Amino acid sequence: MRDWIALDPSECESLLRAGVVGRMAVFDGTRPHILPLNYAVVGDALLVRTGADSLLARLPDRTPLAFEVDALDHDGHRGWSVVAHGRSERIDSLDEVDRLDRGRGPRPWVAGTRPHHLRLRWSSLTGYRLGTGWDLRAAMPVRRAE
Amino acid sequence: MRDWIALDPSECESLLRAGVVGRMAVFDGTRPHILPLNYAVVGDALLVRTGADSLLARLPDRTPLAFEVDALDHDGHRGWSVVAHGRSERIDSLDEVDRLDRGRGPRPWVAGTRPHHLRLRWSSLTGYRLGTGWDLRAAMPVRRAE
Numbered sequence: 002m003r004d005w006i007a008l009d010p011s012e013c014e015s016l017l018r019a020g021v022v023g024r025m026a027v028f029d030g031t032r033p034h035i036l037p038l039n040y041a042v043v044g045d046a047l048l049v050r051t052g053a054d055s056l057l058a059r060l061p062d063r064t065p066l067a068f069e070v071d072a073l074d075h076d077g078h079r080g081w082s083v084v085a086h087g088r089s090e091r092i093d094s095l096d097e098v099d100r101l102d103r104g105r106g107p108r109p110w111v112a113g114t115r116p117h118h119l120r121l122r123w124s125s126l127t128g129y130r131l132g133t134g135w136d137l138r139a140a141m142p143v144r145r146a147e
Numbered sequence: 148m149r150d151w152i153a154l155d156p157s158e159c160e161s162l163l164r165a166g167v168v169g170r171m172a173v174f175d176g177t178r179p180h181i182l183p184l185n186y187a188v189v190g191d192a193l194l195v196r197t198g199a200d201s202l203l204a205r206l207p208d209r210t211p212l213a214f215e216v217d218a219l220d221h222d223g224h225r226g227w228s229v230v231a232h233g234r235s236e237r238i239d240s241l242d243e244v245d246r247l248d249r250g251r252g253p254r255p256w257v258a259g260t261r262p263h264h265l266r267l268r269w270s271s272l273t274g275y276r277l278g279t280g281w282d283l284r285a286a287m288p289v290r291r292a293e
Contacts, residue, residue, distance in 0.1 A: 002258040028174035032211035065178035
């Protein structure tokens, strides 16, 4: 078994920027929810797109969110996980969406319109890895070019 | 792009039983958290193990939880996701832990003692897939034998 080792914030940010898919956690006042989502880091914020009738589209602005990316190597029993905490921010300006989205925005896999963009400017980035001596990025199934 | 298609509860349960790793979401009163965890379904409940100083070990009993398992095929832009909702239940009886754990319990990857067992008897199972014509189980990186 492998040791739990904290990642420093710059390492967390680099992994978060390299990712394509993560999971968002949000509390609706009654219970928590988790949703896998395509995302992109644009500037210093994380950006996701969502449908008009989704839980995320209905969130009050400034709702606390947690967004997690990870890579798990089942054979090696190793992995890493990074969590961005922050508050939701709905982007309503089409100009701003267009600017954020230009060639770098999140690319949903699901059909149908995903008109709402939600931004999460993280207030903290925390993460850990299990064990040393292996490449964190190589464990990612897909990652963005640097 | 692919259509979002709801999974029925029996399909959700079958996928949940086949999984090995998922992500737990919990709200601590201030913000949500997400933790990747090894798990096992034993009987009609999901079981995880955790260290004595962890967030999960400190949860009041009956805290609402969401546990998500998924398989994402990045090349095919398809995937599925299943979420179990329920409340936390700490298992303190060593006899019960031993009974639950016999050969079928969750197997943490991380070193150190994980003395606490947390049970989630789900009150709802919901899930979806993106697109048809592909095998949900085959998309899982690792799964339990039936």
